[in-house]
Amino acid sequence: MTTTVNRAESTEQAVRERIARLEHDLGDLDDPGNPLGADHFLAADGRQHLLPAAERLLDDFGLNAEFVPRELGGRLDRLDVLARVLRAVFRRDAALGLGYGMTSYLAAVVVWADGNEEQRRRTAELLLGGGRMAGAYPEPVPGNDFLHNRLTATRVPGGHRLDGRKEALNNAARVDSLVVFAHTPEAGEDAHTAFLLPGPGAADVDLLPRRRTSGIRGCVIQGLRFSGHRIGADGLLGAEGGGAVLAERAFPVTRSTGPSMALGCADTALRTTVAFARAHRARSRASLRSARTRSALVDAFTDLLVCDCLSLVATRGVHLLPRESRTLSAVVKYLLPTVLTEMVYDLSVVLGSESYATSGSYGMFQKAARDLPMIGLGSAGTAASRGVIIEHLLRATEPGAADGSEGDFGRLFRPHDDDLPSVSPQELTSAAPGDSLLASLPAAVRSARAARGEFAGALGEAADALATELRLLREDCARLAERRPAGGLSPRVYALADRYALIAAGAACLGVWQHGAGPDGGLLADPAWAAMALARIVGRLDRTAVRAPEAGAEHLLAEVLDRFDDARSYDLYATPIGR
Template sequence: MTTAVEVSGTELGGNSVQERITRLERGFGDLDDPGNPLGAEQFVRADRERRILPAAENLLDGFGLNAEFVPRELGGRLEGLDALVQVMRSVFRRDASLGLGYGMSSYMSAVVVWAGGSAGQQRAAAELLLAGGRMACAYPQPAEGNDFLHNRFTTVPDGSGFLLSGRKEALNNAARATSLLLFAHSGREPDGSGDPRTEDACSAFLIDTPAPGTPGFRLLPRRTTTGTRGCLVHGLEFTRYRIGADRVLGAPLAGAGLAARAFPVIRSAGPSMALGCADTALRTTVAFARSHRARSRASLATPRTRTALLDAFGDLLLCDALALVATRSLHLLPRESATLGAVVKYLLPMLLTEMVYDLSIVLGSEAYARGGTYAAFQKSARDLPMIGLGPVGSAASRAAIAAHLIRLPALRPPTDGDAPDRPELFRPFGRQLPSLCPPEPAPPTDGDSLVGSLDRAVEQARGLGGGATERALAGYATALGAELERLRRDCRELVDGHRPPVPRVYALADRYALIAAGAACLGVWQHHTGPADSLLAGPDGAVMVLARLLRRLDPATPKPPPQGVERLLAELQRRFDDARSYDLYATVIGR
């Protein structure tokens, strides 16, 4: 029996990200062991009781998880966003509430401080996090956002400071945070006075969380949610609460720009981390299928079950390829990272929610179990849709993709000298990346590096030669290239119409998101440098992923060759037996 072990954060300071993940996984122990205090049974029970498991928080305290959110130059361990995502997947694999409540809420606040805070504000935030403190944030809500979060704060000048009023109905960790990041719009005094030129402009403030009973402040009752039930979601209400001028983050009235710099980071990171939650859903379903005899409809011997499992595995690989490109683009292609982050935030929640539904058909009534061997599946199914919420939800992300298509209907590579097939963009744990800082405001690039790289990837796939799998890859790559050409044509026609109808723009955004994901998949295959016998090295993995993706674009897409099916099925079972994750990294998980 493998149980949780202590993990020391001080031991991890100089180690590679792979070593840190290994130690964290070992600390969590075997998720399937009923005797493990950090096993699935314990997390399910804590979720049922709407709390985060204290033993898990203690483990993360010892690991020093907050150091992963702090740049190395400020004493932390943050270098590459893709590396941070991998560490956090180990947390989300156990409990999305733990990942959001302990980690993501603080990081969503900190990233704005790293982007626009003064040197003193950055040092203070780093010291707070490294000491184990928590942060909570209230981002401004885009017009296309969700009503669950659609309310705001306002400020009016008051001598050398400001008076803060208003309320936010739902902030994760509001009751436990030491520090609050608040975006507040410029308002008018009750008598109507105020500068109309700055009305509704937005400023960011970093304040200490007021103590209960502080005049002008009220912590609203906890809100319950269907998913991530352990998260402590409260509202905040301020009534002419005084804030000093030194609490402004960055320049006054520059909050919207700061939020815009942070959005690509949180759009890319959150759904990418949540792949750990989807991994648990797939692993639970594989365990269920393997426990059934050959004549059972749920057995791996039946085509229906095999198809559902292989489709889910392929979707996870596809999502991870896109997530990899989006997170690394923040370092390598910062001017394009906003669009790539929007694609991740829009597409991943949709694909993962659909994946879990398809897997639930395999589990049957066990998909609804709230206890027992397979209860982790129901928990994952409830938690995953929550990743589509937030200050930059799916609707706002889809609108950002549509704006990209209207601005760049040709979808060609940039002309500013960046190579459209830049290898580092597609390599998991590739070479050390430039320092991560949310991109400064700058004119957007004149091209699309990811989708623009597809032409060259198609050319390489068509030159493979070989057997049935290689021919299938060439055919699927060619079909994806043809879909891109159709999209380019439709985008040009749309723009020529001057005022494109919204439904048609959004339909094109859906197609673009899938084509971009396919380009990421081909790029990972094209630039792979790992072991020659791995799934990513040969064409089998890419064939199965592209076959699944192309069926979404064209239901008449030919089926993949039997060799590809058998190769992916063997990999699915090997990773289950070896306790490895179902993403690009095949991470050894705790045992």
């Protein structure tokens, strides 16, 4: 199967139509007669395999074209669109989203970043023909031992000899191409180099036993052992010893898109909880008349909107602010797994014992609860991402444009704006001159203060609280710079990284409220959701007091129930699902 697309398919209308087609083909997750319904995904999960019918459907849809740049015949034009399309898959099965899609994309990104013309062409043809890829990234410090690499490539006549083990790769036995990063001692003591290899099959490449996981159980994770595997000169990706730089070019892309896709999985957890609450009688503690239940649903919806605002800024930032995208994507990779995991735990309190069900009407909740933490694993885990945020804080005494300048940030916050420049991989590793997201905050705060309507006062108060938090953060960063010890870091810097991530999320929410509403207004133009989102963020910061409006909670609860009845997604797009 070969898929070719053109510019017309990257417009916003075409994107909506493409997502609608995928949703329609996947069908209603709750329909017992749907061969791609919840019961079938749960049964496949129990067998620890991906659902074959779902894989065939994605083959027919040409999902791999989403991972191939438009100039090479694919559909990849905007990273925010890539995440939106994959949410439809993650909404059904995170293992399918990772095993079929994200694993190939993680490898292909490296080829797009620094592969030569022939490597890019071959990789595009492989993916558009339905092939699969996997990538063995180098592990940053602090690392993740579960995914630890021990690969070494030494020079030999005509290329390199690869030895060592990669302990865990998704789809290792099924891939047609591998991207591996290996230590190349001749290029430097700590030098790594990237290589593009055929899939395993040679006599000197052994598959290691499968590793079982508690989540994403349909993913077949195995290790590879290389014993003197020869790599020709045409397998070198970029320059020898340039693997670290190449990985750094890939991380902003993968850190921003992966967690954004995972919002589809969290969407299912919320949707399942709403169904559970609706099924209970008025006197039940789990019913919609229960204050605890209502609060849990509203908080979960608010958290999803916060996460999507931050994801939007990070994915669009790769295009618009490439020199700042390393920090933006690290914030997403650091904050979203924490927020979504806490969100699912709070929802589990509503479901009670049903949160442990592995089949039946509410079995998808347990699956989402197991899968979400596993999506946070990877070569750029939360600890490594927090390290990037700390670097950013140490580079700039004030983590925001020091001169307080404000530019035109509108395109950064518009969910449906398709006017984005192409990604420039070389700029993704350049030093950022400032912090445009936080520099956008003063103008957004002024807009919030000038808002009109029932929830305008609450929005203005919450925006002022966020501005206060930013001022306090800058003061603390300045004191940290003055008292920074000669060696090591103060433990306080880790708390500052947490606060920075939350303030960045708040700035993203305000920016989306200020710039993101479409011509028909809708939820994004309503001050209620923004006031609730900022109150939730400021509450997590716990430095200034702001009260979420009670009427705002009722307003959002009505939106939660309307979207459930209309089968629309719980993100910024309110996408019709399963139709």
